[in-house]
Amino acid sequence: MKKFQFSLESVLGYKQQVLESLQNEHAILIQKMRQQEERLRQMEESYRAWNEEFRQAEMEGITVAEVMRYESGLRFWEKEIAQQRQTVLQCQQEVEQKRRQVVAARQETASLEKLREKKQEEYRKAVQKGEELFIEEVVAAQKAMAALSALDVDIINLHAAGTAAMMT
Numbered sequence: 001m002k003k004f005q006f007s008l009e010s011v012l013g014y015k016q017q018v019l020e021s022l023q024n025e026h027a028i029l030i031q032k033m034r035q036q037e038e039r040l041r042q043m044e045e046s047y048r049a050w051n052e053e054f055r056q057a058e059m060e061g062i063t064v065a066e067v068m069r070y071e072s073g074l075r076f077w078e079k080e081i082a083q084q085r086q087t088v089l090q091c092q093q094e095v096e097q098k099r100r101q102v103v104a105a106r107q108e109t110a111s112l113e114k115l116r117e118k119k120q121e122e123y124r125k126a127v128q129k130g131e132e133l134f135i136e137e138v139v140a141a142q143k144a145m146a147a148l149s150a151l152d153v154d155i156i157n158l159h160a161a162g163t164a165a166m167m168t
Contacts, residue, residue, distance in 0.1 A: 004119075004120055004123045004124075006116045006119055006120070007119075008112060008115065008116070009116070011112065012109070012112040012113065012116060015105065015108050015109045015112055016109055018105055019102070019105040019106055019108075019109050022098065022101050022102045022105050023102055025098055026095065026098040026099060026101075026102050029091065029094050029095045029098050030095055032091055033088065033091035033092060033094075033095050036084070036087050036088045036091050037088055037091075039084060040081065040084045040085060040087075040088050043077065043080055043081050043084055044081060046077060047074065047077040047078070047081060050070070050073050050074060050077060051074060053070070054067075054070035054071075054073075054074065057070065
C-alpha cells in the first residue's frame with residue numbers, strides 16, 4: 001500500500017503559516033501596548049513629581065507667576081496623560097482584536113489537524129486489514145498446498161492429471 005498522504009496537507013500548512021503570522025503580530029502588539037503603558041506610567045510619575053514640587057513650593061511661598069507656571073505644567077501633563085490613556089486603550093483594543101484572530105486561526109488549524117489524525121488512523125486500519133487479509137491468503141494457500149501434497153498430486157500439472165484423484 002502506498003504511503004499515507006493527507007489531501008488537505010497544503011491547506012493545513014497554509015493555515016499553520018497564517019496562525020504563526022498572527023501569533024507574531026499579536027506578540028508585537030502586546031510589546032507595543034506594554035511600551036505605551038510604561039510611557040503612561042512615566043507620565044503619571046512626572047505629573048505626581050511636578051505636583052509634589054508645586055505643593056512644596058507653595059508651602060515655602062511662591063509668586064503668582066510661579067503658581068501659574070506650575071499650574072500650566074500640571075495642565076500640560078494632564079493633557080498628555082489623557083492622550084496617552086487613549087493610545088493605551090487603542091493598543092489594548094488592537095491586542096484583543098488580534099487575540100480573537102489568533103484564537104479563530106488556532107481553531108481552524110486544530111480542526112484540520114484532528115481531521116488529518118482521523119484520516120491517518122483510518123489509513124492505518126486499512127493497512128492493517130490489508131496485511132491481515134494477505135496473511136489469511138498465504139495461510140489458505142499453504143493449507144491448499146498441504147492438502148494437494150497429501151493427495152500425491154503433481155501440483156504443476158494439476159490441470160492435466162490430478163483432477164480425477166482430487167474428486168475422490
